[in-house]
Amino acid sequence: MVHGTARSPRLLRRMNSAALLRFALDTEEFTAGEAMAASGLTRATVLGVCTDLVAAGWLEELADSREAGLTQRGRPARRYRLREQVGVLVGVDADEAVLRVEVCSLRGRPLAERTLELEGPTRDGPARRELVSRTVAEVLAEPAVGGAPSLLTVIGVPAPVDADGASPTDDPPFWAAMNPGFADTPGARVLVENDANLAVLAEHAHRQVAHMAALLTGERFGAGLVVDGRLLRGRRGGAGEMRMLELLVGSDPDAGTTDGLGALARRWALGALARDDGSSSLRSVDPEVLGIAEVLAAAADGDVLALGVLRRLGERLARLVAVIESLLDVEEIVLCGADVTGIGPVLDEARTVLEEQFSPPWPELTASTLGREVVLRGAVALALDRLREDPLALLDEG
Template sequence: MNGTTARSTQLLRQINSDALLRFGLQEQVFTAGEAMAVTGLTRATVLGVCDGLVDAGWLEEVDDGRAGGHTPKGRPARRYQLREAAGVVVGLDAGETYFTVIVADLRGRELGTRRQGIESHALGREGRGASARELIRLTLQDVGRAPDDVLLTVVGVPAPIDANGMSPDGEFWHLMNSGFASHLHGRVVVENDANLAAVAERAHEPSANQATLLTGERFGAGLIVDGRLLRGPRGGAGEMRFLDTLTAGKFVPDEGGADGFGALARKWARSRIHSYEGETMLRQMPEGEINAEDVFQAAREGDPFAEDIIARLGARLARIAVVLSSLLDIERVVIAGGISRAIEPVLEHARSLLPTDTGLPLPELVASTFGAQVVVKGAIESALTQIKAEPHAFLPRAARS
């Protein structure tokens, strides 16, 4: 066998192995016949590849139906399933003020989660990396797994991320993108947090043209156009810098640049409550302690001062939706993050302000159902997608022991 033939044979084995493993990742228990129907491979090829995946530690052979009391005639079908001990994936939302970790199996079933508050500016890059490593270790320990079980960790950070996991120059971005690969065990992928939020939303409600707005302290957008996630050469797609431009030009006074809805609600309430002449329940609490949740709760209870803030946020969202729809032909805008569970009044007002005379369909405005976990859930989804895309690039635990 010459070198070209050997390479071709090896490539064919890899293609067949990847096809079988992808099938195994989405099935509970399967037979060779079921795998043949999906992959188009012959029985002999399926059985041979499955044996190889068993030896590699990806699959395990299980008893046939006779073990459950069934006694079909003829030779029993060989049955396989994904080996649970093959490994796990980890998602980490590495925000400025908190870390959230989820450990999931290779079918996406969440095994354990932890969340902790952090002081990023006090910790510095090294401290953020060390804190992430310890929180992941504790979460793995909670579910009886070890760092060696992790096939892939996907980290979401509030910074632009290019295709190589790097951020542009900038003190804050440098701090957020803290060199996690040098601190965490195994293979690590770093991604922008809003992009991961978009990944989570697309998996939950598939849409080929969608903007996911991650809004709390800052605004960031994960943009999916024609079914593809936009990134840009420096990872800057979706950074919403045009909001800073509008503020600098005073086109929309007191809008706070790229501040998120949480930051704006808090800022507007604290800065204007002393000059508000009507009655407001927010005066019952210290001005410096009012937060966005207080504003939203007061609006739900009919407080006119809080309702005015909700209206201003709705007007801001309507302008953003029009810009995104005009530039990118976005069909759906999702508001994501911890504030999403209370955002419906803002969405209602924004919908009422969208122009109806453009001749184009209005973008749908909806709230995410993931709440504060949208980024970390997107990290898990991203990890599973990468493993399914290139299974041969990962080694199960047995092969690394």
């Protein structure tokens, strides 16, 4: 149904065209009658708009219902479908250590993808920008894409991002290196977003919870926040940054400040091994690869040292959850990222700490099921949302 009023025939035509394109995006093929029922437009308007969209290359007209053998009597129905070759969408997770790119159709069907495990953290801004641009171009050139142009590329970065796609340059140099002007990429329509924000958008689409947070954890913590069904961003895109953890844990360097569960597990396990001469299966683990997976495996076998680290992780998580709940009154907090596989014991410990040390209400605390690709899934979801909001805004520029 088309709502609202238009001040000019041209604007009304554009509104009607956008309504029909949104319908086409959600329908494999359709008749003029089906488009009339979905949009509330008259038959003459639907046929006129469809003719314009066919001429513009956005729709293609199929054999009518009689030619297709769908009907035998009455006036044959004209049939249409979206011309998917008009363009594609690109999602990018530009993590500092891993680059993931996916090209999908305008209906979200994956067409081509690539994952690059980087040899080390890429903090050279120009080199990072060139790597992302080159990789996106290579994936777009895959035969499965069929030469369709990118209508929108959404790039997730581990840095605050404002409404214009820029990250602060007056704080850690890390942020500017992670987002070296992606939004200004020549010849491309690019939307840049914080990685935790994309994670919460992916979880929000998956769970349909109106008040929720996604805690993206690995080497660092970041939070994506949805309240009243809307993403919270802040003036400079800093909503959800975890620098407030410095206030919670103090100046003790062993506390880890904004470190995520992966970094904390490694730091605290190595610290405990250095202080304690007791036996622990973690002593046989290479310190270079020691992380939360090894700690959880040892704890599951009853390793006392690993169990102590697990309890510390649960307490840290519980305090963070309590702060987010008290500030934002969310109903669910989802732990996301590569380090959440097998994280159940830490969640159980955090729930115990919440019940013992904090007053209710407590949000539901869960682990993401979207795995390592949660940021990429959020990037694709945001691209699809922007397309459906105003398809002509992207198609006109594609």
